[in-house]
Amino acid sequence: MNDRVGSFLAERTPRRGLTIIVFLALLYLFRELLPLLVFFVAFERALGAASSLLVHRLHLARKVGVLATALAVVAAVGTGLALGAGGLARAVRHARDLPERLSEIREHPLMQRLHEHMTDTDKLVEQGKHYAGSALHYASQVGHLVAYALIGFIFAVVYHLEHEHLVSFHRSVDPRSFVGTLLRWFGHLADAVSLTIQLQLVVAACNTLLTLPLLLLLGIPHVAPLMVLIFVSGLIPVIGNLASGAVLIFFAYQAKHWLGVSLMIGLTFLLHKIEAYYLNPHLTARHVPLPGFVLIVNLVVFEHLFGFAGLFLSFPSLFVAGKIRQEFRDENAEEEDEAPTSLTPAPALAPTSKRAPDVLTNRRARIPR
Secondary structure, rough: OHHHHHHHHHHHHHHHHHHHHHEEEEEEEOHHHHHHHHHHHHHHHHHHHHHHHHHHHOOOOOHHHHHHHHHHHHHHHHHHHHHHHHHHHHHHHHHOOOOHHHHHHHHOOHHHHHHOOOOOOOHHHHHHHHHHHHHHHHOOHHHHHHHHHHHHHHHHHHHHHHHHHHHHHHHHOOOHHHHHHHHHHHHHHHHHHHHHHHHHHHHHHHHHHHHEEEHHHOOOOOOOHHHHHHHHHOOOOOOHHHHHHHHHHHHHHHOOOOOOHHHHHHHHHHHHHHHHHHHHHHHHOOOOOOOOOHHHHHHHHHHHHHHHHHHHHHHHHHHHHHHHHHHHHHHHHHHHHHHHOOOOOOOOOOOOOOOOOHHHHHHHHOOOO
């Protein structure tokens, strides 16, 4: 019986199917720990880059560089929390009132005028309240997020301190084995998380820098909190720019009335097009070679299936699926190359004449005596 099961799982298709099922099952079982994975990957990549630069510049040992970088991060974070604890508490307190403020925006004269020309303004506001509520649901779990961040940071430090042992352990695992395949796929997932963070950081920075001149030009007050709002909303794919744009349009109307509204609408439209048709395609083309239409459709499908969290799961799912598909294709190519080819018998040589001419004899015959 064991031989039959072993031979069955040795086949390519059953082995792949079982590995995919186990991989998806592990993701589902530990889905609540995905924020921990995000924090670990972010700290691990940042800590690795900073410590490598420090080691290269100061010619330190790797572990010394890692510990020095970790202590610098702890000191910087502690100082920032000590200086901005009050402002952070006020921001969280004001953020809890965001859904109610969106309801007040719907009753504003500006929204009433827009409602005469746009019949879907109520749906847009309700959708904004829905996403704001989802975002606040995650933000309300501040204690869990802080704990995950602390544990992720500790994991990142330990990972770099034990990097050599972990690398030797990884090399000891057969890459074609079941465990080796799962480890490699979770490595693809970590790469996808890192790329997603980098992508959204670039988008958020571009949105913030391009919006700042218009805020100063229109004379909108509270520029610093609005810049934080724009940067944080830019971390949300696709809809983040639209959500911050709706809030900025409201402030622009209070500052410059319809002139400010028209300028802010134009800027929001421009930033959305830059993100959708320039930044996202150019930043993801090197990692997910798919048309932009497929990326947008996948984003809509994941948002429909998983809600607010689906906006963050769309790109990593495509990245990991693309890596797994490429592994399967490479494995198929290797098996085809290693497969024995049927050799056809070589054609029989034509029989040679028994009285073949002797070239040397003929040459000697032509030499005059």
